[in-house]
Amino acid sequence: MTKRQMAYLACTAAVVASGLGAAAPSADHLTVHRVSPGESIQKAVNSARPGDTVLLSPGTYHESVSVTVSNLTLRGSDARSTVIVPNTADKSGTCAKAGNGICVTGTERKPVTGVTVSSLTLSGFAKQGLWASGTDRLTVRDVTSQKNGQWGIAQERSVRGVFRHNIVRNNGDAGLFVSNTVDTEEGARDAKGTVISHNLVSGNRIGVTVRRLRNLSVDHNEATGNCTAVFVVGDENKPRVGALSVDHNYVHGNNKYCAKTPRLPFLQGSGIVLTGAEDTRVTKNRVEDNVGNSPLSGGIVLFKSFVGAQNRNNVIRDNVVLRNGAADLANRDTGKGNSFRGNRCAVSQPAGMC
Numbered sequence: 001m002t003k004r005q006m007a008y009l010a011c012t013a014a015v016v017a018s019g020l021g022a023a024a025p026s027a028d029h030l031t032v033h034r035v036s037p038g039e040s041i042q043k044a045v046n047s048a049r050p051g052d053t054v055l056l057s058p059g060t061y062h063e064s065v066s067v068t069v070s071n072l073t074l075r076g077s078d079a080r081s082t083v084i085v086p087n088t089a090d091k092s093g094t095c096a097k098a099g100n101g102i103c104v105t106g107t108e109r110k111p112v113t114g115v116t117v118s119s120l121t122l123s124g125f126a127k128q129g130l131w132a133s134g135t136d137r138l139t140v141r142d143v144t145s146q147k148n149g150q151w152g153i154a155q156e157r158s159v160r161g162v163f164r165h166n167i168v169r170n171n172g173d174a175g176l177f178v179s180n181t182v183d184t185e186e187g188a189r190d191a192k193g194t195v196i197s198h199n200l201v202s203g204n205r206i207g208v209t210v211r212r213l214r215n216l217s218v219d220h221n222e223a224t225g226n227c228t229a230v231f232v233v234g235d236e237n238k239p240r241v242g243a244l245s246v247d248h249n250y251v252h253g254n255n256k257y258c259a260k261t262p263r264l265p266f267l268q269g270s271g272i273v274l275t276g277a278e279d280t281r282v283t284k285n286r287v288e289d290n291v292g293n294s295p296l297s298g299g300i301v302l303f304k305s306f307v308g309a310q311n312r313n314n315v316i317r318d319n320v321v322l323r324n325g326a327a328d329l330a331n332r333d334t335g336k337g338n339s340f341r342g343n344r345c346a347v348s349q350p351a352g353m354c
Helices: 003-029 041-047
Strands: 034-035 053-056 059-062 065-067 073-075 084-085 102-105 117-124 130-133 139-146 152-154 162-164 166-167 172-180 189-197 199-200 206-211 211-220 223-226 228-233 245-247 250-252 271-274 281-285 286-288 297-301 315-317 318-321 329-332 340-343
Touching: 034 041, 034 271, 041 065, 065 340, 102 117, 130 139, 130 245, 139 172, 166 172, 166 329, 172 189, 199 206, 206 211, 223 228, 297 318
Parallel strands: 034 053, 053 073, 059 084, 065 102, 073 117, 084 117, 102 130, 117 139, 130 152, 139 162, 139 166, 152 172, 162 189, 166 199, 172 206, 189 211, 199 223, 206 228, 211 245, 223 250, 228 271, 245 281, 250 286, 271 297, 281 315, 286 318, 297 329, 315 340
Antiparallel strands: none
């Protein structure tokens, strides 16, 4: 081997070694913070850095947890064995004071990005099981959120959320709730592809509420035992709610009775309801055995919002809608451009849509 070849190999080895040395700290930086019952989840979250995982051992944890660091994973062992419930003796921290279980919060100018919450149960909180605001790409999966006072899993002022394979049941209002904002009046926001998919929602007042948002999908969920299964809610503000899809959901037996509120009449027997929506596609859902006498009762219902906003240019197509009362398909609105075609149903209001 010539001196020139030996020098070249030595130089190459030095470059490779230098590259390996630079990569090592990045890999070493990712830390798993293990927490056992009796230890503080919040303390582990506070010590975590972006990319870290907080891993919860099986057991019951009595606390609320606030997450404000990006790219953090908070994971239990599984939803049956890892349970977070309120600590009635400790209301320190904004999340606990608000009555929530887990809070993932950023700001609109500086959102918390890439957080994942998975494989745990949230139960018995006065307000929300999980509350998110100012997030980007939040993922909530394999979470059970139950018996909370208001919403099971809720998000506002956020984009690109993913809610998959969750069980959300017996919450005071909506099981899954996504909204533009909850404290201001404004037009619909672009959710930038938020996904609500493959969840089981049962025993809630409303299974899934989509309020004043655009560009998202509600697909392959099962909704049963709620007062209303899926509610797409708009109003007079612009942009309007819409440009979204509700497809391939199994919506059946949502016959729980819920008393009227200042904003809504009593609810019972409502499958998929659109109020004040535009350009929404309701396709290939199976909607069966939702029966009631509310103005919103029926399989798939278009209803003018209670502030007068009409549904426009929505497509209800290729759904199986059977044994719903007072009708399988109901257009109780005067908005223009709404289309019903290719649906399998028996009774419609007005007649002739089946």
